[in-house]
Amino acid sequence: VLSRIETDKPVFYLSDATFELMVDYYWPNLAACSVRYGNSIEQRALDKASVIIHSSEWASNSARDYYHIPASKLNVIEFGANIDENKIQTPVKQEFAGGGYLLRILFSGVDWERKGGEIAVDTVMQLNAAGIRATLYVAGIKDLPQKHRDNPHVKNIGFLNKNIPEQYHQYVQLWQQSRYSVVADTRGMLCHRVLRGCGLRNPRFHDRYRRNS
Secondary structure: OHHHOOOOOOOEEEEOOOHHHHEOOOEOOOOHHHHHHHHHHHHHHHHHOOEEEEOOHHHHHHHHHOOOOOHHHEEEOOOOOOOOHHHOOOOOOOOEEOOEEOEEEEEEOOOOOOOOHHHHHHHHHHHHHOOOOEEEEEEOOOOOOHHHOOOOOEEEEEOOOOOOHHHHHHHHHHHHHOOEEEEOOOOOOOOHHHHHHHHOOOOEEEOOOOOOO
């Protein structure tokens, strides 16, 4: 849209990546014509912007080196946790169920496959097999895969809309009551779950280092 806007007003462009970085990473197997068209749109948008803000040096460097955008237009502002500061409290103590410690682990995301849901379940199952009582709390998935619905170690909370106060409060509570969160994205740019976890003092499990970390 930005690439086709005609205006005499200053244009601020905010992004966590460029099209060039997403090719064969987020969007595999694109046709050559689609790559050329996507890059041309990105180029026009970056050229038209008065101020360009990226969330990482990784993205900003792409704009500078691949699209030849002057450094004077480029800015890096790291995103923070999208949780209100006054909601951040001391994490809730873990519960003891049946005389034993229960490890609560949170998986948050709306795309089960891309966010690594199977990796999260496998992690919890391996913990339980090793004698560590653990439960995976799943938030954001509207339809949990059938094979996991009867798993006693997986509790599906469902999709929570942060624009609805009651659901937002429930979402924040999930983060605060969980000892860890699992980040196992198969594809992704800036990970808001990592930022949210940092804001809520929640350690994360990663299955790999991210390209733009």
